[in-house]
Amino acid sequence: MDTMIFVVLGAGLSIGLGAIGSAIGEGYIAMNAIQALGRQPGASQKILRLMIIGQAITETAAIFALVMALVLLFGTDGSGTMKAVTYLSAGIAIGFGTIGSGFGAGLPGGSALKGMGRNPENSDVLTVQMIIGQAVTQTSTIFALTVSLILVTLTPEDSYVKMFAILGGAFAMGFGAIGPGIGDGIVAKNANEAVGRSPKHMGLLTRTMIIGQAITETTDIYSLVVALILIFVV
Amino acid sequence: MDKIGKLSTITFELFGQVITLNSTMILMTYIVIAFLAISAYLATRKLKQIPSTGQNMFEIIYEFIEEITLGTLGNKDGKSFVPFIFTIFVFVLAANWIGILPHITNFFGFIIAIIHQLFTGEAGQWVVDGITKTTFIPSQNTFYYFLFKFPEFQEPTRSINTDLALGILVFIIVHVNSIKKHGLLEYFRSYMGDIVPSKGWWILLFPINPFFYLNVISEVSSVVSHSFRLFGNIFGGFMILVIVSSLVKHFLIPVGLLAFFGIFAGIVQAFVFTMLAVTYIGQKN
Numbered sequence: 001m002d003t004m005i006f007v008v009l010g011a012g013l014s015i016g017l018g019a020i021g022s023a024i025g026e027g028y029i030a031m032n033a034i035q036a037l038g039r040q041p042g043a044s045q046k047i048l049r050l051m052i053i054g055q056a057i058t059e060t061a062a063i064f065a066l067v068m069a070l071v072l073l074f075g076t077d078g079s080g081t082m083k084a085v086t087y088l089s090a091g092i093a094i095g096f097g098t099i100g101s102g103f104g105a106g107l108p109g110g111s112a113l114k115g116m117g118r119n120p121e122n123s124d125v126l127t128v129q130m131i132i133g134q135a136v137t138q139t140s141t142i143f144a145l146t147v148s149l150i151l152v153t154l155t156p157e158d159s160y161v162k163m164f165a166i167l168g169g170a171f172a173m174g175f176g177a178i179g180p181g182i183g184d185g186i187v188a189k190n191a192n193e194a195v196g197r198s199p200k201h202m203g204l205l206t207r208t209m210i211i212g213q214a215i216t217e218t219t220d221i222y223s224l225v226v227a228l229i230l231i232f233v234v
Numbered sequence: 235m236d237k238i239g240k241l242s243t244i245t246f247e248l249f250g251q252v253i254t255l256n257s258t259m260i261l262m263t264y265i266v267i268a269f270l271a272i273s274a275y276l277a278t279r280k281l282k283q284i285p286s287t288g289q290n291m292f293e294i295i296y297e298f299i300e301e302i303t304l305g306t307l308g309n310k311d312g313k314s315f316v317p318f319i320f321t322i323f324v325f326v327l328a329a330n331w332i333g334i335l336p337h338i339t340n341f342f343g344f345i346i347a348i349i350h351q352l353f354t355g356e357a358g359q360w361v362v363d364g365i366t367k368t369t370f371i372p373s374q375n376t377f378y379y380f381l382f383k384f385p386e387f388q389e390p391t392r393s394i395n396t397d398l399a400l401g402i403l404v405f406i407i408v409h410v411n412s413i414k415k416h417g418l419l420e421y422f423r424s425y426m427g428d429i430v431p432s433k434g435w436w437i438l439l440f441p442i443n444p445f446f447y448l449n450v451i452s453e454v455s456s457v458v459s460h461s462f463r464l465f466g467n468i469f470g471g472f473m474i475l476v477i478v479s480s481l482v483k484h485f486l487i488p489v490g491l492l493a494f495f496g497i498f499a500g501i502v503q504a505f506v507f508t509m510l511a512v513t514y515i516g517q518k519n
Contacts, residue, residue, distance in 0.1 A: 056494075056502060060467060067470035070477045128302065132513055135506045139459040145466050146458065203306060203516075210517055214452060221448075221455050 006084035007076055010091025011069040014148075017095030018065020018102070021181070025058040025106020032110040036117030043120030050116055050127055054109030057134045061102035061141045068094040068148050075152075082156050085163050089170035090148035093227075096174025097144025101137050104185025108133035111189045115196020125199045126192065132206060133188025136213045140177035140184070140220045147173045147227050154231065161234065169230035176223025183216040256393060263390040266328045299323055302509065306516045315515060318407065322400070323508040326391060330468060330500030333389040334492055343381030347372045389500075391468045394461070401461030404511045405453075412518040424518075425449040460510055467503045471495030 191209035277288035
């Protein structure tokens with residue numbers, strides 16, 4: 001079978017699915033930026049700056065998907081059925097894996113801008129809080145990127161069980177990353193809203209947010225462990 | 235496009251193990267270290283009440299980092315971490331930004347070679363390739379040929395080894411600080427979850443406690459996510475730059491991409507890496 005068929009399919013799945021989440025997240029940030037501008041037209045500089053930083057970090061998920069698509073299209077030279085399956089699996093893992101945290105990273109950005117609309121003086125506190133929230137939200141995408149980079153470089157032995165184990169690992173990581181991405185985003189969104197209301201308690205709120213996100217991410221770690229077992233052990 | 239798979243490596247044998255070093259990345263890391271050391275020395279040599287440009291620049295960054303660190307860790311605990319956090323930030327920032335420098339030794343080499351060629355005609359030869367493409371290939375016998383052998387500037391953070399080293403460094407600092415502050419027993423108790431009473435000999439049951447293993451895995455995976463976040467962003471920016479540049483024949487568009495992925499993403503990711511390091515320290519403090 002021609003390896004290229006699976007390479008192009010994997011690249012299409014990777015960026016096609018990977019663009020969904022980030023686009024919605026960035027739109028949410030821009031919506032809140034416009035509402036904040038309507039309330040505080042005087043602080044347009046600060047609002048615009050926060051919007052651009054937030055959107056750039058939200059874009060990370062889509063950039064990961066784009067990079068994997070480009071790696072698959074231009075950087076692969078393996079051949080054979082097993083190699084073809086690993087390429088397709090890499091596309092599936094990163095494609096589904098970016099949906100959740102692309103959307104999730106938009107939520108804290110949006111609520112940070114909502115807080116700016118309330119009081120533009122809190123700009124520094126909100127920026128730091130938003131960046132921490134978004135960075136932790138992206139953990140699930142980073143696990144998906146790790147798994148797909150492993151898959152691209154892997155040369156598995158030739159058997160039907162292994163083939164489906166690799167596909168299963170990709171699905172485990174891809175689907176497993178959707179929920180934690182959105183869940184982390186919800187946690188960070190509400191933490192950001194709380195910081196916007198009482199910026200003095202930022203330390204306490206950040207700590208609580210990180211603990212909450214770490215527990216939300218537990219299911220993502222289950223998926224990562226199962227995916228690695230399926231890829232390496234089975 | 236041939237840049238992607240190319241690595242210059244040094245291989246040697248030590249105690250029966252074959253060790254491969256990525257020589258370009260090591261060179262780049264030392265260039266970053268030398269740049270930071272020299273500029274920090276020059277900026278702090280004569281400290282003044284009204285700061286000069288160099289001192290001012292360092293003071294802005296230092297005060298910014300100090301404010302964030304003290305805000306997260308508190309005035310008492312945070313004080314001793316500020317130099318470490320500052321070093322991490324400056325190193326990652328310089329490492330992310332070194333990639334935007336042009337291949338300067340090659341450029342000067344070509345200028346010298348072409349002037350040499352105009353006067354003597356022995357510096358190399360012009361190769362006409364197709365209709366529009368003409369390349370100059372310098373001769374290897376000239377004394378300045380070493381200029382062409384220098385590698386171009388690459389971000390050390392583009393290699394996963396640098397990022398993992400930084401991530402593991404932060405991990406060690408976080409846990410050593412936690413053990414030093416709370417004692418080994420209290421430290422272990424924080425891995426037990428809520429099903430274990432906070433006092434007594436229950437601590438010895440940790441091998442059969444499922445929460446223990448789960449917490450250990452989540453700690454280790456935080457190192458992975460911390461380092462791969464930096465790696466993925468810098469490596470991703472590099473891949474997009476190389477592939478798009480070769481698709482548009484290096485015309486104009488890569489400049490804008492370099493501004494976004496080189497300068498902007500470089501500073502944002504350095505800040506994210508530093509902030510997460512502070513947060514991890516504060517979480518276990």
